[in-house]
Amino acid sequence: MAALSRRRFAAGLAATALPHGAAAQFVAERNKDGALAYASDEFAPLIDFRALVDHPVVIDAVDVLDHSDKTKFVRVRSKDGAQGVIIANKRLWHTYSLLDTLFRPVLLGKDARDIQRIFDLLFRVNYPRGYKYSSMPYFIIQGHIELAIMDMFGHMLGKSVAALAGEPKLGEVAVYMSRLSRDTSAEEEIDIAERYVVEAGAKAVKVKIGGRMRINADASPGRTEALVSGIRKRLGDDMVIYVDANGSYDAPTAIRVGRMLEDNGVAFYEEPCEWEDFEMTKQVADALEMPVAGGEQDTSLPKWRWMAEHGGVDILQPDIMYNGGFIRTMMVANIAKTFGRRIAPHYPRSGPETAPLMHFVASIDNFEGFMEYRADQNETDFDYEPIIKPVNGVIALPEGSGFGVQYDAKVLRTVEN
Template sequence: MKKTYSRKEFLRNTLIASATPMLASPAFAAHGRRRPSGLPDKYENLIDLHGQFDAPVIIDSITLLRVENKFFIRVRSTDGAEGIVIDNGRLSHLYPIMKEKVIPFFIGKDARDMETLVDEVYAYESNYKLAGMAFWNCVAQVEMGVLDMLGKVAGKSVGAILGKVRRRRIPVYISSLTRETTPEQEVEWLAQRLQETGAQAVKLKIGGRMSKNADAFPGRTDNLIPLARKSFGDDVAIYVDSNGSYDAPKAIEVGRLLEAHGIGFYEEPCPFEDHEATRQVAEALAVPIAGGEQDSNLSMFEWMIKNNAFQLVQPDLYYNGGFIRCLRVAKMAAAVGINVTPHSPKADAQSVCMLHFASVIANSGPHQEFYGHPMKHESWYAPHFDVTEGHIIVPDGYGLGITYDADFIAKAKLV
């Protein structure tokens, strides 16, 4: 007989690893979830940068570098301090926005004012007319470079600059990014990765990706979910991501299958722009709904949280404009007992921002996202990130804690 799971069992099986007590919040109760009357000011300052630096740290230059097919943002102060961050793969398309609309605003500014600067850049030369992920992705990378620089000036990690470092071992889930496998193939390689990494959680792709109710191929989702639960057992947390594959009725139908097999969260059941459809799905199902990867509007995060459309929030540190804006989202979520697990299907130097973010927020989810397939470690940066006993260690160096090979960066061309 097929085993079914109550909501209590969902939370016990998939969320027990969380260190935060917020999981018992009424925000997780299906049907009639608590509707909060108010949330923290989404533009409230959360970091006392002036208290950490006695003297101004003036941004002298922000340079976009390219080495082979990789982009980097280098920030320098008038005193010669330097920060550097790797691009998330988007600047090959977005560099005109970065160079012409974002970088000029920050030159000559005091880096200690970063919390207000990330708001003011939006109005600079009517940048709000470029609103969305493309614009905020550029702002994020400037902010990350500045914070890396500030950490090096202060002799602190970015986590310590942002607040109290609560944890240095980050539990992760193994994230699959493919829909091209059969259910049998998918379960086989993920089972191997679970064994190799010691991870206790995995995320599967279901549906067809913004596919108007179509599966990747007929029957894949219906067969994958029960096979995964049978193969991995009840002690492994299974999460799923549909990438907006369904309208609300179909998403609810698929959600019943997920409920029957104890799935820990259901990510983006509906197209991300259809906020009301997502809310309807959350209202109908017991399985927690996750989302926020594509969002870069703090007011929309506020609406989704207030209206209980999300029971797990997933801002992307790049897409949503950086650490500061994602900390604001985390604080709104914490106010109603909701955890945060950023979208971050990375395994190289790009993953360092997620690690620092997860190290400081009080409401970090039970597992953070990490790219599932093993990756070849490149020699041009250190440290490398390996999953051991289901965890990754947050770098303890200054700033972001990533060191780039000087000879590699010396080959860079200005963009």
């Protein structure tokens, strides 16, 4: 009953309709009869780059910079020499052909001030019709390019990306140390997590439970319960603990595990069930008092609306790169806000890779808790400044234009087309 009350309360905060136009472009709203209808067919950009820049910013190049086996960058350049750079996600290695064949031909020669509309038309209308490829591999390419363009506009305007979207709401961001391993024993994992938490001065941590998409099998017998109860005991009652099941369970098992998590004061339960099984995940969210989080693979705006409206999850976790970039993820934040829900973005990165997410969380007002920060990977094979790492559990929003990271010129030399 308590769970139902809490969820009704969240729904009670919701407005009856999505914000008009820009906030959730072309995501249907409920009309007075409860039918889902488009509020408008007029395009309105979330960030009006034409108002910010008074001349065309013609896209001249979209390049993948092949720095090393470990590190690549995506760089966008304009005809008049502006550029923006983003560190590539490893999944670019496998999805690069979509950049090469689908996105680059459409973008070259276009005015970057219209980027939101260009992506929208590529997805819906223009050949080769992005929606035919729709899902994470498509939107991760859009995400790389869009984030590089946001960095470019920031540099052009001498503003941080957070400031492009309005007044930044945070000057520093508190992080949780995100662990990604299941090949450790519970005891080893507690030792490792404690070491990273202490080193960073973090007030929050996330550990992996279950067996990742393995149909109720634990990573090793008894690991989940030993890990959760053990880490609570070791790190104390004040530590914020998140757990991530990566789609490990069916609903009855997930609910049973969830009761154990509640007994140990876990703050959210990420992906209890297979990510595409919205109904099963909702059964878990409905049954438990604790918040269920999810959405890292999700990219569909209408599905985000369904999740937010119906409580498919309590906390939405879009990834700014997997979900198609900064602006498209702001739309998800706005959809969530409409239904009284909060955002805890997925982004297990560290060091300079974290900068775009920091600007994103500084741009929204329904950011939940602590920002994800990968515990075990602070080393880069290139030089950059300023150094980004948590001190006393927080990272200052990088100052300077764009995402606030300057890369050693050497890393921007090699071009792979």
